[in-house]
Amino acid sequence: MQAGDGRCPECGVGLRTTDPRFVKWCDRCDWGLDPSKQPTKDTRVARYRRRAEERLVRSLFEEVRDRQELKPGRDLASVGATVVAAAIHLLTLAVFVTGVWMLVAWWRNPFAWFPALALIGVAIAMRPRFGKLDGDVRRLERDDAPRLYALVDRISAELGGPRLEVVVSADFNATAGRYGIRQRPILEIGLPLWNVLGPQERAELLGHEIGHFVNHDQRHRLIVFTAVQGMGQLHYLLNGRVHWDEDLAFFSAVARTVLRGLSAIPYALGTALMLVTLRAGQYAEYLADQLGSRIGSSQATVRGLEIALLGTASLRTMDTAVRRQVHPDELWRIQREHLASVPPIEWERLKRVAAKRDLRVDESHPPTHLRIELAKARPQLAAAVVVGRTESELIDKELAPAYAQIAKDLREQSLRDLYY
């Protein structure tokens, strides 16, 4: 299909897309709307699962939209998930203790060593793994960025959150989490996102992330997700290839079948926990959005989420600039100019693409267009923390070394992608 004469090949209306940098599409009949979309062929199980997920996402959205007041709280299912997850961790501990006890009690008997060590091994594989901070982030000391820390502290105080440590990364994203055994609260700010946000949207973003600490949703998520991981490990172990002697081929086939059958138990349990906790996770995101709005205003939430829709395109622009060998300082200006130059028709396209994408239950976040819709539908909130343009610029100034460092990281990333 061609649209060489500037008309839509589907409905014949004149196309409003004139900028060659952006996708050519028809805003009347959606011709050419999403060139990146591949036709998908799903199995029946996958289709069924997707429809179940869509229903889950949709019903949660409608429930949250129509509720009088949004407050943190758990439904029965997610309390149940936490209890089951805690039981799994206790069981892991019991397996470990039994293994050690067997070793100690029967250390004279070498035949007891194998089962004892096997139990210890299984428990170690199933142990909860605390998230480690991504190796690609860069620490930001309080002395290096006093204004940013002052803003973070101010928003955290407003919401009743903890004292945070800030790290920066090359992601078009921001996250908040607790890391390591000590579970230190850390806020990660991706500079490619931070760079294109206006002052109020920055406040909103910090409000959203700090909101996760205030609502304590991560603690619940940590207990359940580590249990889901444990179940995954157990499933893997039971399914794994144990090497047996040739003479024992028959027994090995029987043992393998039995183990594989058993492995369905941790698989089913892990999947069930996952689904229950996905709903809780998406609810937590809506709540965090609301706290973000309280800090930065509902308008800032909408604008920030719309900018998030531009994510990949924005990173691509930077990548192209990196390959043209522009000076690192230029990179950030180019990204901002790209954002400012996006025409209304392209914004419209991005919103329609987002709305048409499957209502996937991705790892944690509800679909962006539903978050936008919710922020518009809920009672409008004014900003509790007003960030001036000057303050925002001064923060960028003190972040200059961090921007330079991340520009270097982006360059290295780009080279890696080019050669590997």
Ligand SMILES: [Zn+2]
């Ligand atoms: Zn058309």
Ligand SMILES: [Zn+2]
């Ligand atoms: Zn979030």
